[in-house]
Amino acid sequence: MLEALALTCIKGDRILFRDLTHAFRPGVLTRVAGPNGVGKTSLLRLLCGLAQPDEGEVRWQGTPLAAQRDAWHRAVFFHGHLPAVHELLSPRENLRSLAAVQGLPHDGAAIDAALAELGLARQRDLPVRVLSAGQRRRVALARLVLAQERPVWILDEPFTALDAAAVAALARRIEARVRDGATVVLTTHQDVEFACPCDTLEPGRFAPRRKAA
């Protein structure tokens, strides 16, 4: 189980949230909600260990992330709001190099199957430079297919720039993964319905009250 224990996040001189405690149970989709600027992305980055909390800690299976970085990196898949796709490389090359570094399946067959599933079979050898914004997002999301076995998915705005059919397909994929017992944490501003156990976490509720001037 992934747990956030009394997390405090400070950006500049502003406290985004304080004492945020939450258990992200397996088999539940947690939606991190709230308006822009409440610290949704900051929370996701704390959860995957890319950023360090100012106070508190994140635990995976009872152990703090910092004490088991390698094991944690083998368990988690993070989809950031930046696509991590290089314009000069083809979708295939992009996927192959990152998947190899992240310990995901990176043989030719797995890569091609993942790209075909996202509808990029014909574009797989073109430089990403010539692809549209939506297609670039799909290249990034193809990594999700490769990370199918990972028990924790942390997804920051995965539905951005996707067409309706792709949004629906991705939502089905996420649901299936949650029903298989994975822990999924995501943020989205789109109205996507999920037919699986869902939970909502609002970092804004943990923001310190503004004192009256």
Place this chain on the structure above:
Amino acid sequence: MGAVFLAMLRREMALAWRGRTDVLLALSFFVVVVCLFPFGIGPEANQLRAIAPGVVWVTALLASLLALPRLFEHDLRDGTLEQLLLSPEPAVVWVLAKVAVHWLVTGVPVALFAPLLAGLYDLQPDVLPLLAGTLLLGTPTLTLIGAIGAALTLGVRSGAVLLALLVLPLAVPVLIFGAGAVEAALGGVSYAAHLALLGAGMLAAVALAPWACVAALRLAVQ
């Protein structure tokens, strides 16, 4: 671990090849600056011969700085860096692969071109292999020290200037022993100690710099 290194090596080589104008920039800078000195100083053969090792080395150092700010910048901007930092293998592995390719495309061409330019300085042909050798031995250290600077100044405004200020003082020992070896050979004395120190510096940098780099990169994505 080997798979991570090779995958990163392959990726960076492909990127270096497709963005080769960037690569040529450092080399052209080196060639142009080395060619400028004889024009400024005049055709005094003894004087040119005396300054040749220093000029070549200082120019190689500045050329190696030229491409450094871009070492991690693109990866930071497009989100690749945070994905790379989520690797289950030690991050030094892919950092080392990146730095190795950077050296291959900036340091090696400079070392190979330096002997060709030595004619302008009337250097004896027998010290030319030594000149290239010291550059081959010294430029990896420059690239590794530079990589720490590049990681530390990542995402900082006017990072390129800060990078130069950070890295140049640290590069002084490499400069002293690199140019010193060639000067010693020109003076007819043994240069073995200079080479040994250059080599030792490179090994120390290979062992330590990637760790410092990774620590700085983790801070940069915070």
